[in-house]
Amino acid sequence: MTILIEQPEFVAGVGVVEKKDFHVSEDDKELVLDGGFLAPHTNSFGQSFRDYDAEGDRQPGVEEFYRINHMNQTYNFVEKMRAQYGKLDKVEMSIWECCELLNNVVDESDPDLDEPQIEHLLQTAEAIRKDYPEERWLHLTGLIHDQGKVLLHPSFGQLPQWAVVGDTFPVGCAFDESIVHHKYFKENPDFSNPAYNTKYGVYEEGCGLDNVMMSWGHDDYMYLVAKENKTTLPSAALFIIRYHSFYALHKSEAYKHLMNEEDIENLKWLQIFNKYDLYSKSKVRIDVEKVKPYYLSLIEKYFPTSKLRW
Numbered sequence: 122m123t124i125l126i127e128q129p130e131f132v133a134g135v136g137v138v139e140k141k142d143f144h145v146s147e148d149d150k151e152l153v154l155d156g157g158f159l160a161p162h163t164n165s166f167g168q169s170f171r172d173y174d175a176e177g178d179r180q181p182g183v184e185e186f187y188r189i190n191h192m193n194q195t196y197n198f199v200e201k202m203r204a205q206y207g208k209l210d211k212v213e214m215s216i217w218e219c220c221e222l223l224n225n226v227v228d229e230s231d232p233d234l235d236e237p238q239i240e241h242l243l244q245t246a247e248a249i250r251k252d253y254p255e256e257r258w259l260h261l262t263g264l265i266h267d268q269g270k271v272l273l274h275p276s277f278g279q280l281p282q283w284a285v286v287g288d289t290f291p292v293g294c295a296f297d298e299s300i301v302h303h304k305y306f307k308e309n310p311d312f313s314n315p316a317y318n319t320k321y322g323v324y325e326e327g328c329g330l331d332n333v334m335m336s337w338g339h340d341d342y343m344y345l346v347a348k349e350n351k352t353t354l355p356s357a358a359l360f361i362i363r364y365h366s367f368y369a370l371h372k373s374e375a376y377k378h379l380m381n382e383e384d385i386e387n388l389k390w391l392q393i394f395n396k397y398d399l400y401s402k403s404k405v406r407i408d409v410e411k412v413k414p415y416y417l418s419l420i421e422k423y424f425p426t427s428k429l430r431w
């Protein structure tokens with residue numbers, strides 16, 4: 122007997138459809154995988170993924186991270202950061218050089234991972250590659266989605282962790298209760314500002330997420346870098362990069378009233394991507410030198426110049 126496990130797949134022009142991706146053969150009493158990626162039940166610390174209350178060494182630091190993040194991410198702050206970092210006048214480097222810079226970067230907001238970020242980028246991309254071998258754009262999206270974390274590096278002004286990592290959320294309208302450690306928004310000045318604390322705030326129904334200011338961090342920054350450097354990646358890739366930390370949307374379905382038609386389409390891809398972003402976090406290291414030529418070929422395909430403006 123064969124047990125089929127459902128995996129969604131994208132078919133050009135049709136969108137996301139169900140796909141039978143791998144099976145377990147009971148006759149042979151062994152697992153027969155068609156090279157598929159298996160999402161583990163627990164993280165490398167033995168806890169469920171994204172359990173922000175589970176007791177453990179990382180919990181107090183992660184909670185403190187969110188306290189400071191929620192207090193400081195205001196509409197005004199985001200406007201300033203977008204204007205300053207949108208100039209892309211800090212550094213010139215290639216995508217691969219950026220991967221290498223992330224060799225020393227550890228994300229303090231993450232309860233599931235304490236490995237350097239280069240590992241996470243490759244783990245994500247390689248996990249996607251297993252299940253979606255044909256979607257080369259999605260492999261590259263995996264590789265670059267967290268590169269905005271270079272904002273932590275001294276050559277980018279060494280921004281504090283609260284201004285770079287963690288889940289993101291819209292500013293300029295009410296903070297949804299589904300956001301991790303929501304209680305700390307009480308200390309954010311926008312929380313009691315009537316211009317910003319209603320369901321719509323400064324936005325309108327269906328205005329499109331492109332027109333929504335998101336809390337500042339690696340997502341919005343990398344989106345600007347990719348867009349301004351004229352990537353030919355599809356719009357779903359840019360959507361994934363800008364909103365992959367927006368769990369209130371892609372997990373809790375909050376803020377849907379701000380989406381437009383294109384957002385609704387792109388969200389399907391983000392939900393696929395999220396499985397690999399989250400569940401590939403592990404202690405299993407990728408052989409960087411072995412996979413490097415493949416990713417260099419993708420970078421060449423989707424970016425017009427080898428040096429990017431950051």
Ligand SMILES: O[C@H]1[C@H](O)[C@@H](O)[C@H](O)[C@@H](O)[C@H]1O
Nearest residue numbers: 228230231286287288365366
């Ligand atoms: O801690 C994690 C990490 O910073 C990820 O890169 C980000 O995308 C997540 O949303 C966040 O919660």
Ligand SMILES: [Fe+2]
Nearest residue numbers: 266267365366
């Ligand atoms: Fe991220």
Ligand SMILES: [Fe+2]
Nearest residue numbers: 241266267398
């Ligand atoms: Fe990530």
